[in-house]
Amino acid sequence: MKVSFAVKLGILMIVLMTALVGSILVYFYQYSLQTLHNDLKQSIGDVTRTSAFIFKEEERDIIHSLKQQLHDELSENYLEAVNQFSLLEEGSTELLLTEQQSQNLHNTLDFQYIVQLLRRVQEGSRNRIRSLQLLPQTNVLDDNPSRAAWAYLMVKVPNVAPEQALIFLADSNYEKDNFSEGGNPIGNLYKAPAFFTLPFKGQIGVADNWYTDEFGTVLTAVVPIKSENGEVIAILGIDYDVGAFQDRIEKQKRISWTAFAVSLALAFIITGIITTWVSIPLTKLKSGAEQLSKQDFNHRVIIKSNDEFGVLANTLNQVSQTLGEFTSDLEAIVAERTAQLTKANEKVQQLNSMLSAENKHLGAEVDNLLVLRQKFMPHINSQLRIGDYELSLNHLASRSVAGDFWQIVTDKEGQKLLFFGQVSGGGLETASLTLQIQSLLQYQSGNIESRLRGVNQMVVEQSKLLKSQFLVKLQAIQFEKEQLKVWGQCEDPILFNQGSVKEIELYPDNFVLGINNKIELKDHLIKLQSDTHLLLYSSGFRQALLKLTNRSQDFKNGLELIQASELRNKTAQQLLEQFGEQPWFSDFASDISFLSIRRLS
Template sequence: MRISFAVKLGVLMIVLMTALVGSILIYFYQYSVATLNNDLKQAIGDVTRTASFVFKEEEREQIMQLRNKLNSTLSDDFALKVRSFSQLEEGSTELLLSQEQSKALEGTLDFQYLVQLLRRIQEGSRNRVNALGLLPQTNILATNASRAAWAYLLVRVPNTQAKDALMFLADSNYQKDDFSTEGNPIGNMYRPPAFFTAPFTQGVMGIADNWYTDEFGTVMTALVPIKAENGEVIAVLGIDYDVASFQNRIEKQKQISWSVFGVSLIVALTIALVIAGWISLPLSKLRSGAEQLSRQDFAYRVRIKSHDEFGVLANTFNQVSEKLGQFTSNLEAIVDERTAQLTKANEKVIELNKRLSEENEYLGAEVDNLLELRKKYMPYINSRVKIGEFELSLNYLPSRNIAGDFWQILPQGQLQPALYFGQVSGGGLETASLTLQLQSLLQYQIGDTQDKLAASNHMVLQQSKILNCDFLVKMLAIEFDNHNLKIVGQCQDPILFNKKRCTEISITQDNFVLGLNHHLDLKAIDCTPQLDDVLLVYSSGFRQALLKLSNHKQDFATCSDLIAASGLQQHSSQELLEKFRSEIWFNDFPSDISFIQIKRINV
């Protein structure tokens, strides 16, 4: 079942207002009750303390004398009775003396005098004070009854803790009557609540936390210790005050609070209904408009004349409906126009794809031609050649991106030939063009190794200036002299290895990069391989291809890791080339894969 927003809002407002008013009333009711209760306790405490001063030094002597008589009258087995009595619930009473013993003590002058003092305390709490005289026992339910319903004196039971049992020494209403059929004779034991023990144990006033109601009425109890001159608590004065009128005031306040709460609830309900009505009407109109819009009735208009948010929302809704109607009426024409535009654009895309396909075929052929041209200028590709005491295995896999690896062996047939190995950074036609020019220069330049490297550096500088492009070219030269090798230049550090060991030859020179400046600082490094040692010269593309082949996430930590990944200690270079060709990433690999193995052989 769907419930309208207005109903939900009304229920929410009623709940919130009811909760707010109820919380405030509960707070103030509890605060008022607590304040009144504290004030009542303060007043009763003050009156009880004042009443305790009715007992002057002579009366306190009488209290001690009567207490001593009571203690001496107790039977020898009273301790057993007290022990059994202490297990009863609080508020219980039990006679510790026989009726004859109680009557005898109640007939003494000390007892009767104390009872008269207690009745005078009662008499002073009446609304209308009577003349003093010998005061009889009064009924608390009688007209003009005293507010002090009971006044009594309590003493300790010998050898007993105050929390277990106390004894009544005197009571203003000790006699039996129509109201109290049992009476409260002297020696009557009492199982006290906790606050009764403070006057005996600590010598301070004790007062109940709250009033209580029993068959005798609603009262609140206060107790004040009566002390001898040496500070000993000889008895405790207890007064039970009638607080029925105070309780009636609290009940009346509670009724008033409930009445206020009921009125507030009615007011909240009325306000909620009025507000819900104000909101429900425009919302129902907007809902009707939304339903008509969902049925594609764009001519429907929401009629709300107010200038508030509902009016703004209605005007906006009507504007949207009007624009949707206009758009829908012109939709077919717009669709036809868009279809024609898309058809024409599609024809242009087909024509452009055709041209791109033709150009790709042409460029593919040009790339193939360029790769073949580069291979022509690189001697001994994927083959072996002997130079003096060394056998060279030259291996090369070109990239379709036209990268820049190259080598040249010069001069052929001489006593001290040299191997030139290098790479031009980047890719594309400019890289391929510079690579071919360097290969041609190395082949036809007259002079020694230093002359050829200097000429190469000059060419790179000129090409960078002409093409306005910074080329990064690294090249090293290896001269063969009997069983010695002299390495000059910079590229990847060569690795000298055999089946048991592996050593990297550091040739890094910070100032030897072709094309940076006209000055070259050429330093040669001598290397004398042993029989069956292999010197590996390779490009950065070879290193990157090995990383992909061996699934390394980071660069090789040592040269041993690189040689182990290549497998060249156990397998041939042709097997390694076949592994590269079989990988799915090979056709899209961006760099040339070049490496040369120079092995010293026994001639």
């Protein structure tokens, strides 16, 4: 399903605007909430700190006296009860005294006096101040409730850390009533939150957040009450009703959500306007492009604006007009070009006829030349025995008329000499030079070195005469009992049998013929064991093996070449037939020649 660009643009704009507006509203809501919360905590802390100073020196002495009376009422095993209580969850309460003990302390003048002071703290936070009198216990659900829902004094339990438990000394709402069924009597243990321990370190403690129960939503602050010597004799705690503040927070949240909804609606409206503004010209441009692809060059895109869409429409119209004008004259152009191509084709056919005739003539000449060359290569593709040695001479000629050759002659002492080599290049000149070398080797007298120097002299003179550099690689082999003497250079010969392969390096002591008139020759003695072969081969044989085995890199050594040829397992004739059957051989530029010399058992 394809989605248009206008829809994609609209979705992108809605997502971006929603994310932007939402992020801004969330940030300002969280910032405002945190700021209001911090200000509220600061204000409640200040009010609680100020309320602590309602207790003057005399009242603090009374607090100390009441605290001592509470301690005197504790049983001998109170520590066990406190240790068990410290295991309870935070906010738990449990009466450490008996009800009678608590009632007796409630009836004391010191307790009632402290309770009246705590109720005065409550009274001062009402919206409507009442007359000064003995104050009864109030209810947070009254019509004119106190903002300070609870005011109380707490002290440490003797020999017990504040973190384990605190004990109530007095509470403004200590009595049982419909609002507080259990009341909060003196001697009530309390598992306080962590901030309740701060006043014992001389600091004010304020809860991190308010909590809500069936009586309302309050935020607690506690401050220390110290004696003249700086000892913390009690802590004053006040639970402030922050329900109105919470309502303001909820109202602010509703306003934020309303603003977000309005912004989202505006985003949809603006997106719809922009999408419409973009989609109309895009639709026209799309229609124009489709008509152009259908070769309707009379269609025009009508966009009257001067913006990018207008420029695109004018460009598309110009292209349509240009293509229409071009196609109107296309038939005439095609007819003219067809006539020209017809004449050119006729000329090409005439040339092809001429070339075919020439090729037949040249093909016949090449065939005659190849036959002539094979007549000058004795014992071609056959075997010959010379003394204790058996020779296999194998050759596959290239249609490109390359320069592989060999010659077998008899010297004046009646010994057989074998010459094997190749002339660089290809064609008639290479074939002519090859025949001259074979003739010179056959009819020239003298030893091997003189014959090689004679060939070198002739190649140098032919190069000067024809103004073309000819290079000849030529090896000469003299057969002796149990060893062969080798002169000259071609591809390095390889000794092999069923168990081993050895490549013989000749290059350092012999050079290519035809470079200059002076050459230095050195013979190499090669001992040939029984049933061991000496392989002589041309560069064309190596290249053909590479193509036959689909190798992209040359052979690293003689062992790889022998393995590729499989000459230890197949005959030379089988290998030649395999070369000739390859589809690439008809265009192969080099002759394929290799000679195998085996010493008989």
